[in-house]
Amino acid sequence: MSVKTLKIDGIDIAIEEGATVLDAARQAGVPIPTLCHLDGVGDIGACRLCLVEVGGSRRLLPACVTEVAEGMEVQTNTPKLQEYRRMTVELLFSEGNHVCAVCVANGHCELQDVAIQVGMDHSRFTYRFPDRGVDVSHEQFGIDHNRCILCTRCVRVCDEIEGAHVWDVAQRGAACYIVSGLNQPWGEVDACTSCGKCVDACPTGAIFRKGSTTGEKERDRAKLDFLVTAREKHEWTR
Amino acid sequence: MDLTELIDVAEAHRAKQKNIRIHCCTSTGCRAASALEVLKNLKTAVEDEALGENVEVVGVGCMGFCGRGPLVQIDPDDALYEEVKPEEAASIIGSLKGGTATALKGDVQHPFFARQVKIVRQHSGKVDPESIEDYIAAGGYRSLYKAIYELSPPEVVDEITRSGLRGRGGGGYPTGLKWATVAKMPGDQKYVICNGDEGDPGAFMDRSVLESDPHLVLEGMAIAGYAIGANHGFIYVRAEYPLAIQRLQKAIQQAKKYGLLGSQIFESPFDFKVDIRIGAGAFVCGEETALIQSIEGGRGNPRPRPPYPAQAGLWKCPTLINNVETFANISAIIREGADWYAGIGTEKSKGTKIFALTGKIRNNGLIEVPMGITLREIVEEMGGGVPDGEVKAVQTGGPSGGCIPASLLDTPVDYDSLVAIGSMMGSGGMVVMDQDTNMVEVAQFYMEFCRGETCGKCIPCRTGTVQLYALLTKLLKRQATQADLDKLEALCHMVQETSLCGLGMSAPNPILSTLRYFNQEYTELLQAPKYLNGKVAVE
Secondary structure, rough: EEEEEEEEEOOOEEEEEEHHHHHHHHHOOOOOOOOOOOOOOOOOOOOOOOEHHHHOOEEEEEOOOOOOOOOOEEEEHHHHHHHHHHHHHHHHHHHHHOOOOHHHOOOOHHHHHHHHHHOOOOOOOOOOOOOOOOOOOOEEEEEEEEHHHOHEEEEEEEEHHOOOOEEEEEHHHHHHHHEEEEOHHHHOOOOOOOOOOOOOOOOOOEEEEOOOOOOOOOOHHHHHHHHHHHHHOOOOOO | OHHHHHHHHHHHHHHHHOOEEEEEEOHHHHHHHHHHHHHHHHHHHHHOOOOOOEEEEEEOOOOOOOHHHEEEEEOOOEEEEEOOHHHHHHHHHHHOOOOOHHHHHOOOOOOHHHOOOOOOOOOOOOOOOOOOHHHHOOOOOOHHHHHHHOOHHHHHHHHHHHOEEOOOOOOOEHHHHHHHHHHHHOOOOEEEHHHHHHHOOOOOHHHHHHOOOOHHHHHHHHHHHHHHHHOOOEEEEEEEHHHHHHHHHHHHHHHOOOOOOOHHHHOOOOOOEEEEEEEEOOHHHOOHHHHHHHHOOOOOOOOOOOOOOOOOOHOOOOOEEEEEEHHHHHHHHHHOHHHHHHEEEOOEEEEEEEEEEEEEEEEEEEEEEOOOOHHHHHHHHHHHOOOOOOOOEEEOHHHHHEEHHHHHHOOOOOOOHHHOOOOOOOEEEEEEEEEEOOHHHHHHOOOOHOOOOOOOOOOHHHHHHHHHHHHHHHHHHOOOOOHHHHHHHHHHHHHHHHHHOOOHHHHHHHHHHHHHOHHHHHHHOOOOOOEEEEEOOOO
8 A cells, every 4th residue: 555645734644555635624623614524424515514625626526525635635625715614504504493492412512623623603604493392202312303414424333333224315406304114203213223333423413312411412322333343354342 | 241232231221212302201299280180181182192103202200390290302303391280182183294282382492491410310301210221322321431441449539529519418528538538448338329308499310310310320320339449338218208219119110120230230240239228207317427317227316536437337338328419420420531521610619519409499409500600690590580579588508508688699609609608519408588588587497497306416416406486485575685696696606516427516597697788687676675774664
């Protein structure tokens, strides 16, 4: 395996070939906001928060799926990127019904974190107040579509790690929603093993444990890392 | 089958053809205007008049003048009848015996026909799309033979590269370069995909090509398969084109029967089979990575590129994906040579392009024109201009393109000139608008389309289009202020630069181009500010 050297925001970095710009930035301690990225599951480049400017490319590239290349020059925090990230977060807030004050994830919410990180204090865009449902048919968990940002982490973690593929996306555009089983209530989906990985993967309070109230949702992210390491390296200790 | 047999089939079929062929269009547009009844009546009339000896009636593909269908054309004397009613059919046959045809006679010398250069549509309206013999008699499958027996795969790629052909799906990527990339990729399994998921509002070029000359596309795909080393091709056609699907199915069957598709084509070691995949109604599946996902059986969502399909496409194998019209150019390039093709068009855009000329214009229909022709020539000469009025703008490129104002009608139609003025070639939709058209409403129409068709994977496209549509609606309700207009423009740039695939990246184009050329129409809609300098300005 060969090593590539590149510059991120002026910092020289050496990293193994095949790593992504996001890996390199993290190694260098350069913060790049992300939402759809989750360590341990496949990247899809959907949330567009990790877009960076790469010298020689006209387009902005998502750091999570862009592989490092020799001599690459990456800018992660230009005024344009800051503005676009802010707008992206504004759009996320405007499309759902995100009411932090009554949310289980308040204080432990990655959408909140990102809003703070990009300096979003209000949305320029009109709130859509969509009419979305809540499914609490599962014994232990519930899903509140009002808080969903369609990052599809739950879809990927359930498919790639648990292997149950309970979740998927239905419809398209603004009508998209996360669907369980064959568009059944979650509680009726036989494939669900009640492992709770989707709860841990969800960045917001959309998927939660029943019985938790405002600000009580805390995640066990280490569990996912443990599982991935266990599978890939056969190290079954935590 | 070998070459002699192919020539035998062609000659036998030509010998069977009658001296006078009456062509009746049986494509979707004319069908909707009862062309099938006209065809039936024409056939009955030939029997009634006992002309069967010399005259045959043939159902053919699109003749192009779709606004005046059903069309009936007589070969060889080239008379064209427009808007033929079923009851007028008999009089057309009668005219062969010296009678007078009551049907409306068209002018075949009109610029609409005379200015066209037909390469892709060379057989369209002349051959029966449901008969492979008709296609072979017109010289079909000779290019495939030539490619397999007279050229090596790299020579075929070289021929396409030198022809200067660029992708007809809209982007204009050099076709030869794409072929060369896939050809050079390592791997035993490669695929050819034909993108027939045409979805731009007002565009129907690919439908017409598939309905009128399906074998031309199949031949192009087979040549591509030979050139890049693929043995399997897929044609992805949208379900809204049932006639195209039906004719393709028939064409594939016929070609297999003759040994022109399948195993050991022309008794050579080259195998190539073609399967049809039917789209389920999503516009975004015209985007190549979404289309590949859809063929694989997944949800038609685009994925970030790179890797490009040429590197990792269908089932992660190197895949060549071209548009219908691109494949339809291949046979002619192999037959006539790259230099001939490169002699047509402009320096950077070679060959011809089919446009679906629609909107407020006298002559609606499909035209194939050489690249470099000006918009004015197309709209005013060929299209006959706007009936009672003037051209205000021409929209090209569908929801990904832009509106070109009348003042820029002298722009030559080629990939780079159209991009330079904020529009794009696109797949070939060309909608003419007159003075009564409100450009903000036009932008709103296209944004409504994109809002409904975005897959929802990435946030700028999923929600950005919703917000853009809402801002345009606010403007049209005269409730918007200058701040909203600024927001509209800022959001346009954001959606353009941050979206994952081409749909989102180009979705703001109709707004940006109308903002650029028809800014006044936007500012006229602005609400007067209630407060100015801290004082109430409007009571």
